[in-house]
Amino acid sequence: MPTALIADDERLMREQLRSALARAWPELQIVAEARNGDEAVSLCETHRPDIAFLDIRMPGRSGLEAARDISEQAHVVFVTAYDQHAVEAFEKGALDYLLKPVEAARLDRCVARLRQQLEATPPDLNQMLLRLGRQLGGRTPDYLQHVQAGSGGVIHVIPVSEVLFFTSDEKYTRVCSGRQEVLIRKPIRELVNELDPALFWQIHRATLVRADAIERVRRDDRGQLRVKLRGSDEELEVSRSFSHLFRQM
Incomplete structure (x- = not known):
């Protein structure tokens, strides 16, 4: 039903x-x-x-x-x-x-x-x-500009403009830039509302990537789309729900 x-x-x-x-x-x-x-x-x-x-x-x-x-x-x-x-x-x-x-x-x-x-x-x-x-007259959201993460008594401040991708597990979200990687407790479902969707694309329930940092998209042996970002060696999985972003594939 x-x-x-x-x-x-x-x-x-x-x-x-x-x-x-x-x-x-x-x-x-x-x-x-x-x-x-x-x-x-x-x-x-x-x-x-x-x-x-x-x-x-x-x-x-x-x-x-x-x-x-x-x-x-x-x-x-x-x-x-x-x-x-x-x-x-x-x-x-x-x-x-x-x-x-x-x-x-x-x-x-x-x-x-x-x-x-x-x-x-x-x-x-x-x-x-x-x-x-x-x-409908709503104002444009004030998008997140910086990410803060504490580590060993030090607070790291990363400009969102430098972030390549966000990816989450059950407890933490990895924030990866070209220079460093930190962990924050803010889940992807909250970041989706705080980041400019024109700059960051959600490609998986647990992953957001910077659109202008996408270097290539390929299909693996299982037919699964994977994204490679400039400045990162990782390939990030695209879930079926978001494959429409790459229809030409």
Whole structure:
């Protein structure tokens, strides 16, 4: 059975959407409800829903911001009370949306589209979400400029402009530049939101690379894409979810 999460800071709106979905898509199972963007991201990691219905305006992390973390694993539908000008921005971005209050006919069209999309990998929305945020009047994020890491009583400060890649294990994230390598505790899912997506590309759930440092991309004997960066001897794996970045391969 397909599964979904609903995120809205208003309980009544969550209940109304749940009821409307029960009519339009009886087999859809609502596995979680969130009151804000932070809860939505956390609950998506726990329940791994196929679809996330996200309100745009929520306390803390907005729906647009939460979507950047969620869209890799779930198909995103925005639920918004924005006016027609904003709706046009959604349509130009090819993102699905529901306008509050949700109309039955519009929900039926959305459900039909989602049924078709469930067999496909969710698209990469990072660039589209940034453009949409600007169109809706959101400010451009203040991207991370430096990374700090403590070691032996010394704090190392590395300009982000010098970083070649970030890659994580369960506890730490390796920060590798052309001159040094340090460990930080900030996970990749947080760095994705703090780094300029035009400069750093996510090529794996655990890896971010500097786009302008990519020297070559090759397929190994198993058909897996691997990235080689200038200034580093390592080859970094590209997961299937991000292989669209190198379609010409």
